[in-house]
């Protein structure tokens with residue numbers, strides 16, 4: 176098993192290339208199930224989760240290959256199998272994105288129920304209700320969700336849940352509705368840029384989707400989708416992580432390819448902390464050279480502050496000059512990093528879905544354990560500034576969502592290396 180060893184204290188300076196968005200690439204790869212001929216995807220990051228999706232798709236009869244330039248080619252060769260098994264789904268929740276495409280194209284989708292994960296209980300009801308509204312029959316068979324429909328028919332679908340909209344439920348219903356008969360109108364749709372990217376991809380394949388990026392998305396069903404070439408958008412969560420890395424080390428980074436228009440909530444909060452964030456020539460320029468102001472952060476669905484940057488910003492606020500408050504409104508239990516940051520000298524106190532952050536003068540290196548993808552990113556970011564050596568164990572969590580993180584950080588001055596335990 177790998178771990179990251181970081182010796183803190185170096186100021187980061189230089190340019191970091193931002194990879195394609197994992198959360199765009201995964202549903203778009205799943206959407207290739209709907210397409211008649213070849214799908215070519217550019218800017219797909221080389222990540223453990225992407226490779227996991229490749230394995231799942233190949234089991235589902237999709238031939239997936241990366242060419243010498245890094246583009247991913249996907250082509251359906253066999254439509255017999257419509258079963259995403261537990262062994263694969265339990266490793267990666269985004270596997271559930273094959274459900275809508277399988278149902279629409281193969282009339283049947285059997286997908287293992289994903290269950291909970293480290294960041295808390297993660298229900299799936301909105302996906303099922305959305306697909307049932309389009310006409311699917313649902314039953315639970317041996318822990319698998321089995322959905323069947325001879326044909327899907329467009330209708331009004333409401334996807335609001337107790338924590339707002341659902342990103343992957345919107346993706347599933349939108350994908351299924353592209354081949355349904357008639358019009359589907361999704362209300363309380365997720366507005367995340369990754370949903371817009373998916374809709375843009377589907378439209379390039381011949382789908383008729385409008386309103387993507389707003390809470391009301393309209394899909395007029397078509398007979399079939401043809402292959403296309405698509406470039407995945409830049410990863411706003413990876414960019415947010417490097418923004419925090421720049422801020423916490425009093426550094427100066429240019430995030431090449433990052434799109435500031437997708438990151439307004441993060442930019443707003445960081446500016447209030449006192450970090451300088453500007454549109455750069457190649458992406459976003461971030462620098463900091465002053466004391467950090469404490470702030471309040473509340474995670475919300477897009478365009479609110481992303482839950483996927485909550486852990487990283489908490490690491491930053493540990494060093495602010497005063498008390499900050501962080502409230503999680505998407506995943507109220509997503510705080511496994513709190514205990515680990517406290518081991519590095521942070522003063523964090525959790526009260527329900529809120530964490531009180533009492534700013535401290537410095538963090539100190541420690542041996543810490545990664546518990547999930549973004550919590551691990553927070554521990555690495557904290558390690559960049561902590562006095563002494565930090566060892567972040569269970570690096571595989573990071574490899575799910577960050578392409579070559581140690582290379583990228585080392586190239587801008589961090590003292591970080593990957594070790595084998």
Ligand code: UD1
Nearest residue numbers: 198269297298299300301302336338340341342343505506
């Ligand atoms: C996606 C992202 C993930 C991010 C999350 C929230 C992908 C592959 N993953 O996950 O990185 O952290 O959005 O921005 O894009 N919910 C229900 N019923 C459901 C589905 C969800 O109540 O059927 C709840 C969830 O428990 C949560 C909220 O809705 O409280 C939002 O979750 P959702 O947007 O579905 O997250 P994912 O799509 O799984």
